[in-house]
Amino acid sequence: MKSKKKQEIQKTVLTKAKTKTFQQEIYRFFREHGRNLPWRKTHNPYHILVSEIMLQQTQVQRVLGRYEKFLKIFPDFSSLALAPLRMILEEWQGMGYNRRAIALKNIAQKVIDEYGGILPCSVEALTTFPGIGTATASAIAAFAFHKPTVFIETNIRRVFIHRFFNDHTNIKDSEILPLVGKTLDSSNPREWYYALMDYGVMLKNICENPNRKSAHYKKQSPFQGSNRQMRGMILKALTLRQPVSEEEIVQQLQLYPEKLKNNLNQLLKEGFIKKGKEQISDSIVKKTYKTDYSVLLRILLRHSSMVIGILQRCASVSGVLLGRKNILCRFL
Numbered sequence: 313m314k315s316k317k318k319q320e321i322q323k324t325v326l327t328k329a330k331t332k333t334f335q336q337e338i339y340r341f342f343r344e345h346g347r348n349l350p351w352r353k354t355h356n357p358y359h360i361l362v363s364e365i366m367l368q369q370t371q372v373q374r375v376l377g378r379y380e381k382f383l384k385i386f387p388d389f390s391s392l393a394l395a396p397l398r399m400i401l402e403e404w405q406g407m408g409y410n411r412r413a414i415a416l417k418n419i420a421q422k423v424i425d426e427y428g429g430i431l432p433c434s435v436e437a438l439t440t441f442p443g444i445g446t447a448t449a450s451a452i453a454a455f456a457f458h459k460p461t462v463f464i465e466t467n468i469r470r471v472f473i474h475r476f477f478n479d480h481t482n483i484k485d486s487e488i489l490p491l492v493g494k495t496l497d498s499s500n501p502r503e504w505y506y507a508l509m510d511y512g513v514m515l516k517n518i519c520e521n522p523n524r525k526s527a528h529y530k531k532q533s534p535f536q537g538s539n540r541q542m543r544g545m546i547l548k549a550l551t552l553r554q555p556v557s558e559e560e561i562v563q564q565l566q567l568y569p570e571k572l573k574n575n576l577n578q579l580l581k582e583g584f585i586k587k588g589k590e591q592i593s594d595s596i597v598k599k600t601y602k603t604d605y606s607v608l609l610r611i612l613l614r615h616s617s618m619v620i621g622i623l624q625r626c627a628s629v630s631g632v633l634l635g636r637k638n639i640l641c642r643f644l
Contacts, residue, residue: 326494334475334495341514342507350380352506357431357456358388361419364448364455365412378407389429392420401547410547411582415443433457454505460498464488466523467512468505473522474515482527542567542575547584
């Protein structure tokens with residue numbers, strides 16, 4: 313019954329005149345208060361991809377502190393595909409949800425291997441990449457390729473709930489999507505979605521969050537003391553020195569061994585770390601962990617032109633001199 317009532321409201325509200333009024337209101341606000349964000353100044357598909365992956369479940373302010381530095385170190389798909397995971401994770405520190413860093417590296421590798429270094433523009437192709445769902449793929453298609461895609465993210469959802477479903481609760485995205493499509497400025501989807509997002513940010517600041525009425529609303533659990541925080545601490549420790557044993561991590565981070573083991577197993581499962589060889593130290597067998605450098609051997613065989621820069625960066629991080637004969641043994 314509620315769904316039928318909402319459909320009737322949508323048919324009444326979305327006349328051409330009211331759709332135009334809605335667009336004018338959103339654009340008017342955008343012209344006066346639109347945010348000046350660095351990824352909005354580019355049409356480079358790689359840059360926009362990086363920004364969209366970074367912005368997944370992460371506040372804009374945190375991304376602003378990392379985005380431009382990340383692009384200076386990894387300016388294109390080739391440099392990102394060639395870089396060791398440890399190097400990427402170092403630059404990702406503070407962003408959270410570190411599996412996105414692995415996804416970005418794997419995306420870059422797939423673009424190089426399967427698409428000749430050019431990011432595909434269709435939503436269908438983009439959703440085959442790791443870490444890219446339909447919403448992210450649609451956003452990339454709109455912002456990088458000016459495709460009139462239809463998608464929802466948190467700020468867009470806030471605008472439509474506030475405007476069209478203000479007296480309702482438990483609103484599903486499937487009920488909002490038709491409205492997004494009908495109000496879309498197909499001639500300029502890129503600017504339209506930027507305007508919608510900024511309007512949504514404004515609503516969050518001036519009224520009770522409309523997204524609480526969404527059927528998909530979930531309050532994020534606290535970061536402090538969470539497994540997410542612990543996994544980030546472990547990865548940070550491994551970027552500073554490796555291999556490292558479980559006992560050393562426990563001592564360094566002051567963690568409970570059982571909780572550490574659970575998080576190490578999760579990091580192993582997600583591909584962040586690899587078990588090293590068991591080693592004898594003080595008559596105790598220890599399991600050691602290190603980030604995965606096996607990819608570097610494949611890089612040497614396939615991409616010799618960029619190897620020197622990568623090795624120099626890694627050598628600087630690891631404190632290894634390029635002149636040493638054992639450099640590859642240290643990295644692999």
